[in-house]
Amino acid sequence: MTRSQQRALTIKLILLKIHQISTNRLCIELKRLNEHLAYYLHIRGPENGIKWSVETKVEFKVYGQNKKSKAHTFDYRYEKDEGCGYPDFLEWEEMKKEYLIDGSLTVEAHVQLIESSGFSKEKIRKFDESNKDDSDVILVVNKKEFYVLRKFLAAQSSFFKALLLGNFAESKKLKVTLTGIDPDDFHYFLEVLYGELAIDENNVEGILLLVDMYDAKTATRRCENFLLKESKKSLKKKLEMATRYHLENLKNNCMEKIKTKEDVRSVLPANINDLDHNIFFYMSDNEFTGSETLPIDLLLEKDPILKQIELKIDAITEKLAEHGQKFNEISDKLQSIENLTAKISKIDEDVEAKDTVPKQAAEKSFILKHVFENVEHFVKGRSYEGGSENHFNVVSCIALQRLNDHLACFVSIRGPKEEVKWEVETKVDIKIDGPNQISKAESCNHCFEKNEGWGFPKFLEWEEMKNEYLVDGKLTVEAHVQLIESSGFSKEKIRKFDESNKDDSDVVLVVNKKEFYVLRKYLAAQSSFFKALLLGDSAESKKPKVTLAGIDPDDFHYFLEVLHGELAIDEDARTFF
Known part of the structure; x- marks a missing residue:
């Protein structure tokens, strides 16, 4: 089963004066030669001095008045910087009388590049x-x-x-x-x-x-x-x-x-x-x-x-009307075929892999740090926020309040702008450092499901904060945030790795109950981790299903998209293997 197709390139120039005009490495040349119009195509090779060749099929055309045209075709193999064509393409007087329009001549060269060598750039990956x-x-x-x-x-x-x-x-x-x-x-x-x-x-x-x-x-x-x-x-x-x-x-x-x-x-x-x-x-x-x-x-x-x-x-409108009914008939037939295909039952898998690959979790964590100024002048009950930051597509910030003679410390998380259900399960460590290596820290776990702040309303007594932690009226606060699990933040997927990809896969990777149908050897070629896991001596190399622990299924989906050549990386992309 083969299919042949050649590269085609069309050069069209409107020449106000008869001279050579270059288009990249190909150009048309016209000359007045022995009372004839001479017509050539020039090809220049690469400038690195290596041996090169281009096998071509060329059709020259000149367009004149009243839809008149003249054409000639030739085959030629270029192996050096030169021109090839016709020294007597048109008699000069015939060209002037029948092809010039307001002193301009329209010429065209259709060039088929049948085979070429010596022009290739450096390769990135080997397939040898x-x-x-x-x-x-x-x-x-x-x-x-x-x-x-x-x-x-x-x-x-x-x-x-x-x-x-x-x-x-x-x-x-x-x-x-x-x-x-x-x-x-x-x-x-x-x-x-x-x-x-x-x-x-x-x-x-x-x-x-x-x-x-x-x-x-x-x-x-x-x-x-x-x-x-x-x-x-x-x-x-x-x-x-x-x-x-x-x-x-x-x-x-x-x-x-x-x-x-x-x-x-x-x-x-x-x-x-x-x-x-x-x-x-x-x-x-x-x-x-x-x-x-x-x-x-x-x-x-x-x-x-x-x-x-x-x-x-x-003319197009008329043709579309003629073919409209026929298109509808074909569309109905295709729909019938699709409905029939959907009824075909799928084969159940007999083997269910239960073991989990031992691997350190790909922890999603980040640090928020902000220096609050003029803290001793905070108004009671008013919230003061540090700058918002986006980590793993989750927007968060530190917030402080003067609350009942205490310093209250919170971490605030905002959900996506779209009105979708979302949640973020977190572990938060808040820390304040003072002079002389003094510090205060508290930890909590919380699942955010709405735009809110969560933390400690009595993190420090206000006077203690003023006396022991303020430095020139400034307070430095850090929050270590671990995103344990999240939902509702993922962007649209480009490629599917679900059961519809079953015929093009030979192993199923399971991430947090979500299945990804992939190819062992392809992942092995992209990742030393997967090469050892799926083609090495481990028990997983023989299993039809392999479970990966400690990673987010959405992140893993984007990771697979990148491995498979998709443009899936954005500001919040993360790579694990």
């Missing part, structure tokens, strides 16, 4: 024979071998799930050959799947090509996030990639930036039919400005390109 112990299949791409895990790839990609775990002959083979793809692109693609920060300006399109081929949702999200937040590519290039690879968030982001008539022109492809349908509708529903604000109807009258957009929209 050194990865043999953490793999169960070898994927071969253009004679290069990649040692990987079947079930991990299956969990990341519907293509690999069908190929490596389905009914194809490849599911039984130790080596599987993939054709029609570049081995460097595939290496970066695997790095992204395995959670590495491998995406950059040069490889993002090659990775997206494979993401689209292999239907890898996690890698799609990571590439789209890179293009949204880090990439410096042009608006036209981003919109082209968003359309080609179905990146809806990127597409919407690009469309929001199309505000003027010039913006519209800058993103239009050479063939108006290549523009995404949604973009047509967006352009029809918005007003764009040139030197002045003009409604779209007036722009259509003045601009033939925008008129083409209007005609295309009408």
